[in-house]
Amino acid sequence: MRYSRMFIPTLKEAPSDAEAVSHKLMVRAGFVRQIAAGLYIYLPLGIRVMEKINRIIREEMNAIGGQEVTMPVLNPAEVWQQTGRWDAIGDEMFRLKDRGGRDMCLAMTHEETMTWLAAHDIRSYRELPQIWYQLQTKLRDEARPKSGVLRTREFTMKDSYSFDKDNEGLDRSYELHLEAYKKIYSRCGIKFHVVQSDTGMMGGSMAHEYMAPSPAGEDDVALCDACGYSANTELALSNPKKPAFPDWQFEEVATPEKRTIDEVTRFLKVTPDLLIKSILVMSEQGPVLALVRGDQTLHEKKLSKLIGPHRPAQKDEVKAALGVPAGFIGPMGHTVRKIADPCLKDGSYLAGANKEGFHVKGVTAEKHFNDAEFSDIHTAQAGDACVHCGQPLRIERVIEIGNIFKLGTKYSAPLKANYLDEQGNEKPIVMGSYGIGPARIAAAAIEQGNDENGMIWPLAIAPFHLLVVPVNVKHQESMDIAEEYHTALEEKGFEVLLDDRDERAGVKFKDADLLGIPWRIIIGEKNLKDGLVEIKARRTGAVEKVKVGDAVDLIMKKLVMENA
RNA sequence: CGGGGCGUGGCGCAGCCCGGUAGCGCGCCUGCUUUGGGAGCAGGAUGUCGGAGGUUCAAAUCCUCUCGCCCCGACCA
Secondary structure: OEHHHOOOOOOOOOOOOOOOHHHHHHHHOOOEEEEEOOEEEEOHHHHHHHHHHHHHHHHHHHHOOOEEOOOOOEEEHHHHHHHOHHHHOOOOOOEEEOOOOOEEEEOOOOHHHHHHHHHHHOOEHHHOOEEEEEEEEEEOOOOOOEOHHHEOOEEEEEEEEEEEOOHHHHHHHHHHHHHHHHHHHHHOOOOOEEEEOOOHHHOOOEEEEEEEEOOOOOEEEEEOOOOOOEEEOOOOOOEOOOOOOOOOOOEEEEOOOOOOHHHHHHHHOOOHHHEEEEEEEEEOOEEEEEEEEOOOOEOHHHHHHHHOOEEEOOHHHHHHHHOOOOOOOOOOOOOOEEEEOHHHOOOOEEEEEEEOOEEEEEEOHHHHOOOOEEOOOEOOOOOOEOOOOOOEOEEEEEEEEEEEEEEEOOOOOOOOOEEEOOOOOEEEOEEEEEEEOHHHHHHHHHHHOEEOOEEOOOHHHOOOOEEEEEOOOOOHHHHHHHHHHHHHHHHOOOOEEEOOOOOOHHHHHHHHHHHOOOEEEEEOHHHHOOOEEEEEEOOOOOEEEEEHHHHHHHHHHHHHHHHO
16 A cells, blocks of 8 residues: 555644644544544544554454354334333433334444344244444434544444353353453553453343453553452452551540541541541432541442442532531441441541530441441452452453343343243243443553554554555665565455655654554664665564565564564 | 633634734745755735624624533433
């Protein structure tokens, strides 16, 4: 491919509204353009990357017996009504009516339509298991699209669905995906973790997420290097370090106007891990008091799993429920439902006295709030002990690049996706669903591979394998050699971009760095006088001078080696 | 949805407070020179200053409304 004929609009400066590195570079290097919030145009270079990622995905999906299908993006409301999601999902779903006034929506996922297909066309256990997948557009009216291509309103997803006759079958399909996904991300050349995740609104019994470490991510994972425990902090368990408990006697202490953990610790000269943080929230069943240690953070989602939807109580609600102003509430002396973090079981603490202007010292779970329900509701922090092996956990910021769910019969039951078993009994198909965001793989690859000059692509998903740069296109010998390399390497099946533009060397080199093509052959007059050309690695910057006639063989060896 | 910020040639920005008829850098076009890390000189094109209304002799600038985009948070199948 000739650079001069390809549409690669590079920019010297990043757009002012881009924040994430991947966003800035994708725009600067001419991979994408944004047309509206969360809506992107993919340019030729962007498409090349996406197609490579998609090809890898297809190969690995096919390898586990997956069969490609395509579901419509425009869906009838009916199937969504049958699963209850027409009402359960709010503004995030694009809805519209057709000319006949029928309710329609733009699919944000395809459990409904896939299950509809299974319901219509799978009848016997003999037809199971099945794995169906597609690379299809999803539309979600995101509350806040952000970070370039990482969170958009329209995006392509590889989604697959497994159909089995029982849980054992589902386990096998799940395991197949678990391994296939690892291969996909490894082949794409990005770093990732497989972590336990919340099943969320997808329902089901088990879920894992694939997470690519990057500061541009929106999730945090807890990792144990010692035993391999890894989980999204939405559900990660951890044992916070135990403080050295002083030998406190139970007593009231006056803490006038000292309300926050910070104020109280400073006033009484104690560390926050000796305090109990009492947070009153309003659930649908009334007020609930959440208790965590002073140095810990309450995890809203963990609490939601226990008490359902809730919100922080207003000041007057605190007063109404507990009879004291916020800042002095504590676990004692009332009958409000209490959920306490298990780390509070041991030791004696300082807590609000439920009396304005006072805290109490020497509060213990055993004596003072044994009526609490104990459940892990704190957010795992770096340095907390792993619940499995006791070693310290690490917390890492990550981009979610894929997830896998065991759905069970959540969708097959309402949509009547049943089959007849060996005995002729009708049973619901047991399902799993599995997603990958190819654009997020591309963004993660950039987030993980870049320097101040631009992108650094892994070979497997780079837009081209190799960039051939004749420094001066008017120098006939340089051009002849460049053309020769271009032709020879393309014939061998490599993807070569020939920078045949009549630009100054500086311009070409800057663009080369920006595009991040892994390998570069530079043909310049000075080196040609000694019969040499240069081979440069984008990642390391290492330059090797080789004989004109050796370059093709050498670069082929490098490319083949790196691909293996 | 709550909080904050920003909309001025293709891109990045200044001008706005204190109203007087729009400017800088890059890019683009032409010519000459230059040619291994975003060249130099000369000439040139490109703006309903996001939109609507208002105040005023006069609005990019002041006022009101509105639309869009970004960031933080909430939410996220």
